[in-house]
Amino acid sequence: MDSFVEQLTRGAEEEFTEESAWDGSAVRIESSSLPAIHLPVLPRYLQHTTTGGRKATGFQETKTACFNYIHEALLENQWQRAAEFMTAYLETLESTSAEHRMAAPEVVWRIGAEILCHHSKSSIEEFNYFAERIKNVGVKNYLKVCLEHVFHLLCNGLIDDAYRNLSLAEGWRYGEQTAAHDKEMKLIQAYKGLLDYYNWSEKRKAMLELDDDDLAQFVEQEMHSFFRQAAVNFKEIIKIPGVWDPFVKCYVELLEFYEDYDEVRQVLSEYAYNSKFPSNPNAHVYLYQFLKRQGESKKTRIAVLKILHELVPSHELMLEYNAMLQKSKKRKKHRLGLQVIFTVLDFAGWKEHVKAWSCLAKQIKQILENSSKHLYWIMEEWNSRKDWWPAFHFSHHLAKINWQENESLACEKAFVAGILLGKDCKYFRYVSHQGHKAKKGRFQTMKKFVKKHSSSHNPSVSI
């Protein structure tokens, strides 16, 4: 055995001296220079593999069991039973392990809220009582619990109570913790802004119904103060990178009402284009809608939708995008439009969208009629889809269903199928046969058109 080891080491040394595979940076290790290995201490008993951390105390074990019972009860909607175990589980708030004690308030809050939301004997007062207690258990949870409490109040239509709670939370200060909770505070303020916005729009509604000018003026003043409060808070939250759709929408509506369009444009561009913000399709939608309202040029609008197309190729605005591209004079734009409409139809949600299919049919027809110069556009699009579109869109089964449910959809699809797959494809044959039986004139023209083009230009045959 010794000789074997020697052989091994020798072999290894030789390998190192021959600086072939190694680029010289290989470290040469000599056994004499190696420090002695320091073996770790063995556990007292060999059999016992020690799992990390301290063993759970009996207290923790029973509380875990208790938690499991609550969990079970919640899943089975046994609120009474859950409440019963909850009385025992509440003691985790007093756990002697700091780690458990820190985690406890949130768990208790979630479970408790769930029970109080569903328990038959519970009421909003009970919930308020509970929330107030939990808010004061741990400083760290104060604002989070406040916010969730507010959501709960809002769900129950208690807008004034919610507003009052938000105002209270806004005034909350706790030494150094105040700074640590900066983001949560911003959120609180933003939601307060949302309620300010709500009040503002209520006032606006009220004002429209008023006849008395003096009173209207008073209401308008009130409105304006709500606007100011909301605007300040919205502006603050929007500065932080994040997804703030509800706030942005309301803010835009407020600003547009007071005709501060520059500010709107800035806010929306920032929201859509600032790279620090997470990518958010809605940001582009809002910007597009604003530009549309403002009657901006097609060029700018197309630019916005181009990004949206990249983010969400199946967005409903894609039809509008396609339409705009079609109206353009540039060939390139036309081609892009074709791509857009093809992509849209890749998505299951669009499968039965008549308008999308008629768009595609129209475009194909245009290309075919205009001479076959751009036929390769269609062929290129079709190439990547020919493997799966027939099963996805043009099966015999679908033909039946489409014909039954929506004849015009079946008609548009049949046209597309006829061109792309040839006049012998199942879909086209079925639909045209049905159309023939129903003696509808338009089928004749369609048939003729398809026959004419599919025989000479059928891409599926030619490629």
Add this chain to the structure above:
Amino acid sequence: MEEEETRDYSEPCMQCCIINWGLTDEGKFYCKSCHNVIERTTEVLTSDVVPNTKIQSISKGLRKRKKIDKGWEWYVCEGFQCILKKQAEALQALGVSPQMKDEILCNFWRCYLQKSKQAYCSMPVTDNALISDIGTDVDSEPERISLHGFSSFSESDGDLQTESSFGRVSSIGKASATETTSVCSGSVDGGSYLLKRKKGDLKMSMPMTLSLCYLALLWLREPVTLSDLLRFVLDGHIPYLNAFQCFPEEMKLYGVDLKIFRVESWPVYEDVHKKMYELAAFLDLPCFPAITNSCFLHPNILCIKYLMEANLPDELHNWTCRVVKKINVGETDFLTLDPVNKSTRKVKYDVLAAALIIVVLKLLFLLDDQYEWLHASFARKRNQKNKEECPWFDFKKWYTIIKKSLDVEQKKLDEERARCLWKCEKPLFYSAKEKYIVLKRRQTVVNLQRQFGSLSGSMQVSEKQKPSSFQLNWAEENTDGICFHGHILEGILQEKDNSLTTTNTKYWLCTVKLCNEKICGHLTHYKESDFPQSYQFVLNLFSFLLRVPASLIHEEVCLIEHKLFKTKLRRR
């Protein structure tokens, strides 16, 4: 800065005799090695600028408010004494002879105090550290008064706290009240109690109070097994969880004391059992009164109890007795606790009896998931035919009935455990700084408990169940064929050479070789899936009855088997 200020103070720490002082935020001195805070603050020199004096006065004001109401000076051993007394009283209320409290436990406790040099000796160990500090006092009081007021617990009832009964306390109190009072424990010696760890020293702990109680019960040969005792503790019949509540108001508990007296886990059978033997050895107790075959703890008698509780035929007792005789576990020498003779095995009476029954079941029914079912169907057919005669024991029927009731009881027990409340009304806090927040938290929990309590409807005022030695009852009157006590063991026995033997001639061993306890920590290793279902079920049944892990019973089964088949195993 800190070093500069503490440099001048070269007194050693009261707790650990080391000179290594640091300053707390409040300017107090604390020992860096044992974290003992003393009543000495940095003195701000008067030559300092005016604002400093202002700071000093403010911090002084705060300090005064933060100081916990000191209460009495008390020692850790006094706390344990208090708890032991309550435990003994509870046991007495459960029907244990009053002798246990007034004579046996009291004597054991005195013995413990003496052996651990806490009292009844010329130089109590807790004082050593103090004496070196208060040198002058030693001169004036050369003969330290040791604890002399320790009459039996019942007498010391009233004056447990009075100074006269604790000469030692009062003498130290006088000498050191100004110096030694530490902030980090309510008791005088709490800090040092946890620190010192001399070889051969046995420190009292909460589980050990139960060990001590059980030693006393064993001395009197009371009909209580250790598993019974622990069950009573878990069911709240004997003070254990939050036992410090019995302390008089003035015995303040905080700081290190919490580590000693706060209970966060239930006592573990093996732990208490082991400590019991350690204690017996530490106290140098003589041989305990002999456990003869008329004693409750004798396996023959315990087997009757467990056979009844497990609803097994009385006839099995005959077989357990035969096994007991064969392997000599019924001998007085084997059963009696003798701390002097260290070679004796530490008998777990209850576990032994349960294991004996299991071994007998294995002998008769094999419990290999085949033989017992075969016999059961045979017995069932036979019972159906002859309804008048005494029924044969039908293992399958027994299994179904026990399983059903065991599942119900186990579920009930588990839920009860989960519902268990651990915290007492008066919360414990580590230091005065924590007091406010702990009290506030407690109040919140109480309020929320009330809220959810009212939502849970029938606010279960679960009456404390009366303690009973039996957990499962199979009353004979309840005749739905549920009680198996009278069933006979026909069909599995045959007569051979004028004696009954089992029809079944096979047997399987739980293990061929026992492990070395010193290396593995256990003699055997129980992995459920390795064993037949019937065997697992029987183990679990007794595990439930004794509230010990199944592995503990399994280990005992293996031991018995090895004794029983010693010769055959050797021959291999």
